[in-house]
Each structure stands twice: as structure tokens, then as C-alpha cells.
Amino acid sequence: MPEGHTLYRLAREQSTLFAGRPVHVTSPQGRFEAGAALLDGRVLDEVFSYGKHLFARFGSDHLHVHLGLYGTYLTGTGAPPPAKGALRMRWEADGPDGLGVWTDLRGPTACEVLPDPEVAAILDRLGPDPLRPRADGGRAHRRIAASRTAIGALLMDQSVLAGVGNVYRAEILFRHRVSPFRPGRAVDEALWAQMWADLVTLMKAGVRMGRIVTTRPEDRTRRSGAVRREDAHYVYRRTSLPCRICGTEVRTEVMVGRNLYWCPTCQAV
Structure with missing residues (x-):
């Protein structure tokens, strides 16, 4: 299972590539179809991690991802590859350098859209994260x-x-x-x-x-x-x-x- 430093790096990478621009969100597998439709075309504000959890904020909605034992992200530039297999979620956007960027999520334990109060509830039940500023x-x-x-x-x-x-x-x-x-x-x-x-x-x-x-x-x-x-x-x-x-x-x-x-x-x- 990825540990906290991996999620921190993922959050930083996704913020750099996608934050501040509209993101095309799809669910080729279909298991995240409703959530993808809710987020599709909206501007991503930020991505942050806390422990082993990843949060992407789209206005008042947050995409919450927990990779679990088998979840993985694959990110690239240019045209994304054909969607194959159990591809839970795909992001596509115009990258900061003018090239297209994309990221694919496979096999997570959790991939869900949550409002602010439910995000707060997850954070409240977690202990301090050594990577967070001023963690106690x-x-x-x-x-x-x-x-x-x-x-x-x-x-x-x-x-x-x-x-x-x-x-x-x-x-x-x-x-x-x-x-x-x-x-x-x-x-x-x-x-x-x-x-x-x-x-x-x-x-x-x-x-x-x-x-x-x-x-x-x-x-x-x-x-x-x-x-x-x-x-x-x-x-x-x-x-x-x-x-x-x-x-x-x-x-x-x-x-x-x-x-x-x-x-x-x-x-x-």
C-alpha cells in the first residue's frame, strides 16, 4: 500500500498539471460514472493529501481517493492511450505548457465525490500526518x-x-x-x-x-x-x-x- 510520501507527491504532481483549469472527467469502467458526470468540465482548485488519502477540490465538492493495496495512478502528456480494462477514472486537460495532460486511476479502495462536511469527518478521524505543516x-x-x-x-x-x-x-x-x-x-x-x-x-x-x-x-x-x-x-x-x-x-x-x-x-x- 502506498505510504504518505507517495500520496503527497501525487497531490503535488496533480496540482501542478491540472489545478486552475477545467478538467474532463470520465469513468471508462462505469463504476464512477455519476461522480465523473458531476465533476466533468469543472475547474480544479487544488489537490492535497492527508496521510494515505488524496483530495481534489472542485468548488464545494471534493474527489476523495484512497488507493488501498492495489490502486495506481498513471499520468502522461499528449493524447491518452485507449481506455482498457478496469479504468475507474480518467482526467484530461490542457497542460500548463500547452500540451494535453491526462491521468488514469485504476483499482482504488475509494473513489467518491464528497461535500465539505464529509471531508471534514474523514480528516477528524485521522491522526497527525508527519508531512503536514505544524502537525502535532x-x-x-x-x-x-x-x-x-x-x-x-x-x-x-x-x-x-x-x-x-x-x-x-x-x-x-x-x-x-x-x-x-x-x-x-x-x-x-x-x-x-x-x-x-x-x-x-x-x-x-x-x-x-x-x-x-x-x-x-x-x-x-x-x-x-x-x-x-x-x-x-x-x-x-x-x-x-x-x-x-x-x-x-x-x-x-x-x-x-x-x-x-x-x-x-x-x-x-
């Missing part, structure tokens, strides 16, 4: 500190913290040597402040690079040049490989429906 990380800690639930599960709860997914969960816990099985109430305020600041830094870097890189240069097999895929993470998808710090085999098990990765030595309970 302390709000997340108040939920964490009051819970006996494992911190590895709490980090995946979007009502606690918005935008963090499986990669950032595994990596932020490793970077701060926190067992994913530690109860939330055992994560003190000072430790959480460090984790929050680190999340802000890592997710902003993810926006810049378009990928998640969490390793420090000194912990990579190649310390200069572009970060290779196998060097990008400490524990995520490194099951049975040696920990970069202590050499212990990285372990995995399912927690809240997703594979959890951790080092049992560096992240001892």
Missing part, C-alpha cells in the same frame, strides 16, 4: 501512551498516526531500537519525540526522492553514490538476512494483517 506529534503520543496495544500495531492505526505504513513502521522502530511488541504505554514522551522528528525527516526525504531510504551511509555496503535497493532499509523485507548492526537474523511475523520485520537483538523486548 504529541497528539499521537497521547493515544499511544494510553494504550496497552503493541507499538508495532499502533503505528499502523491511521487514527493514531496518518500516512505511516509497513515500511516506515519497521524502519522507525529499528532506528530507535524499539521492540514492535512493546506496549504503547511503555513508549515515553522523550522517546516518542525523537521518533516523531525522525519520521518527519524520513518522510520528507521520501517525498524528495520518490522512494523510502532509511539507512545511514555508514550502514550501507556502498557508502557513496546512489543508494542501491538492497541497501535502502535496515529490516524491511530482510527476513533471515543478518542485521546490519549486530548480525542477528532479521525476523518476520504478521501483525495487524501485514508482515512485520525486526531484529530480536537490537530491538529486544
Whole structure:
């Protein structure tokens, strides 16, 4: 599932290409036909993300998209390709450089038109997003500190913290040597402040690079040049490989429906 930095980049890209101009909206698949008809031809005001949610504002109506596990956008210039398969929604517009631009959405969990109050209701039930200006990380800690639930599960709860997914969960816990099985109430305020600041830094870097890189240069097999895929993470998808710090085999098990990765030595309970 795309994590918060991916949605932030999508919002920025779509705003650059489509905001301030009329957008031709269609639903070749037919499942979004009524919503497409409501938005078609209207001027797009802005696109913004919050956590794993994407919102496109057309006046008093918002297009709300949640990609889920399988949703994808594909964007291009010039004439769009023939509409094939399960194409939920297509945008077309005159681009900022005079060329046509288009974007196709396939396989989202949610694609719906909502009025302002329903958008506000979605935002109200989400935790703070590390990528949002002036986000209050302390709000997340108040939920964490009051819970006996494992911190590895709490980090995946979007009502606690918005935008963090499986990669950032595994990596932020490793970077701060926190067992994913530690109860939330055992994560003190000072430790959480460090984790929050680190999340802000890592997710902003993810926006810049378009990928998640969490390793420090000194912990990579190649310390200069572009970060290779196998060097990008400490524990995520490194099951049975040696920990970069202590050499212990990285372990995995399912927690809240997703594979959890951790080092049992560096992240001892």
C-alpha cells in the first residue's frame, strides 16, 4: 500500500498539471460514472493529501481517493492511450505548457465525490500526518501512551498516526531500537519525540526522492553514490538476512494483517 510520501507527491504532481483549469472527467469502467458526470468540465482548485488519502477540490465538492493495496495512478502528456480494462477514472486537460495532460486511476479502495462536511469527518478521524505543516506529534503520543496495544500495531492505526505504513513502521522502530511488541504505554514522551522528528525527516526525504531510504551511509555496503535497493532499509523485507548492526537474523511475523520485520537483538523486548 502506498505510504504518505507517495500520496503527497501525487497531490503535488496533480496540482501542478491540472489545478486552475477545467478538467474532463470520465469513468471508462462505469463504476464512477455519476461522480465523473458531476465533476466533468469543472475547474480544479487544488489537490492535497492527508496521510494515505488524496483530495481534489472542485468548488464545494471534493474527489476523495484512497488507493488501498492495489490502486495506481498513471499520468502522461499528449493524447491518452485507449481506455482498457478496469479504468475507474480518467482526467484530461490542457497542460500548463500547452500540451494535453491526462491521468488514469485504476483499482482504488475509494473513489467518491464528497461535500465539505464529509471531508471534514474523514480528516477528524485521522491522526497527525508527519508531512503536514505544524502537525502535532504529541497528539499521537497521547493515544499511544494510553494504550496497552503493541507499538508495532499502533503505528499502523491511521487514527493514531496518518500516512505511516509497513515500511516506515519497521524502519522507525529499528532506528530507535524499539521492540514492535512493546506496549504503547511503555513508549515515553522523550522517546516518542525523537521518533516523531525522525519520521518527519524520513518522510520528507521520501517525498524528495520518490522512494523510502532509511539507512545511514555508514550502514550501507556502498557508502557513496546512489543508494542501491538492497541497501535502502535496515529490516524491511530482510527476513533471515543478518542485521546490519549486530548480525542477528532479521525476523518476520504478521501483525495487524501485514508482515512485520525486526531484529530480536537490537530491538529486544
